[in-house]
Amino acid sequence: xxxxxxxxxxAVAGGVTAWMGRGxxxxxxxxxxxxxSSRFTVRxxxxxxxVRLVRRLDAGxxxxxxxxxxxxxxxGEWQPLRDDVDGWAEQRLDLPPSVTxxxxxxxxxxxxxxxxxxxxxxxxxxxxxxxxxxxxxDTLDVGPLHRAGEAAHDYRVTGETFHGSRTLDAAPAAGDAxxxxxxYEAEAGVVSNARVRPGAAGASQGAVxxxxxxxxxxxxxxVYAPRAGRYTALVxxxxxxxxxxxxxxxxxxxVFTLGYPQHGWDVWRRVTASLPLSKGWNTVRFQHHTRWxxxxxxxxx
Ligand SMILES: [Ca+2]
Ligand SMILES: [Ca+2]
Numbered sequence: 001x002x003x004x005x006x007x008x009x010x011a012v013a014g015g016v017t018a019w020m021g022r023g024x025x026x027x028x029x030x031x032x033x034x035x036x037s038s039r040f041t042v043r044x045x046x047x048x049x050x051v052r053l054v055r056r057l058d059a060g061x062x063x064x065x066x067x068x069x070x071x072x073x074x075x076g077e078w079q080p081l082r083d084d085v086d087g088w089a090e091q092r093l094d095l096p097p098s099v100t101x102x103x104x105x106x107x108x109x110x111x112x113x114x115x116x117x118x119x120x121x122x123x124x125x126x127x128x129x130x131x132x133x134x135x136x137x138d139t140l141d142v143g144p145l146h147r148a149g150e151a152a153h154d155y156r157v158t159g160e161t162f163h164g165s166r167t168l169d170a171a172p173a174a175g176d177a178x179x180x181x182x183x184y185e186a187e188a189g190v191v192s193n194a195r196v197r198p199g200a201a202g203a204s205q206g207a208v209x210x211x212x213x214x215x216x217x218x219x220x221x222x223v224y225a226p227r228a229g230r231y232t233a234l235v236x237x238x239x240x241x242x243x244x245x246x247x248x249x250x251x252x253x254x255v256f257t258l259g260y261p262q263h264g265w266d267v268w269r270r271v272t273a274s275l276p277l278s279k280g281w282n283t284v285r286f287q288h289h290t291r292w293x294x295x296x297x298x299x300x301x
Contacts, residue, residue: 023169025169031120031161031162032112032118032159033117033159034112042137048101048102049130053068053092055093056121063080065113065115066110068111069109069111075093077205087171088171096184122141123141125140143163183204189220194218217287220283222282223281223282224282225278225279230277232272233298236298238264239292240267241292244260244291244292245290245293246260
């Protein structure tokens, strides 16, 4: 699948996240520009475990941004990486359970939003957290040297600006701790008497839940636990008018108050909460209690 330009053998077991060693790596891929898009279909385990999409890209092209839909529903965005990231990168997108649970195949569409030049893709790996372990569910090696694999995944691209191979520095190894966490965007939850605020500066996926200002204002998030027990939730928020609090309810029973120290609006900070979760999917409600806080995302550790 990949060949090192230095002639050093690289073990590629199951996809892009298993590169052994460092060095220069050659891969084929494609890119599309304004008005363009790509689409493909991947298989997942229908058991309902969380799904993560990993994209291998040439990070030398700055500010690449595309909208992602799955089976026709919005599923998030590929957000720009930092401008100082170069070489190969492996970008992760945790898909919201609303588009994956109960599905056995995912039709993914990436639609160009903006970029310094174009939006490139060299491989996609679909991972699923089975029994707490990230497992490769499917792999699509994009590029003109992998036409059979592209056809098998019904891959198509419009507005193509590039196809060919590039040789770049290997992607840095992902950190284990960050890799294990699953991110749930607040704006992908079910919102009551509040609103999704797009264009939130510095927020994950550029959007948050705002207007959690009334007694009946809340957002419900579905979060996954591979087994029953206590989990740490990292809750990212902003509070700009005094310290705020939400009432947190887990599966309609356990109730506690979560405090959000004031750091200013659009200043995204993290507080931790300990959640008693059942095996499988749980519903966690964040509800207005005192003053005002916007919610960006929650990670379960
Ligand atoms: Ca490729
Ligand atoms: Ca967010």
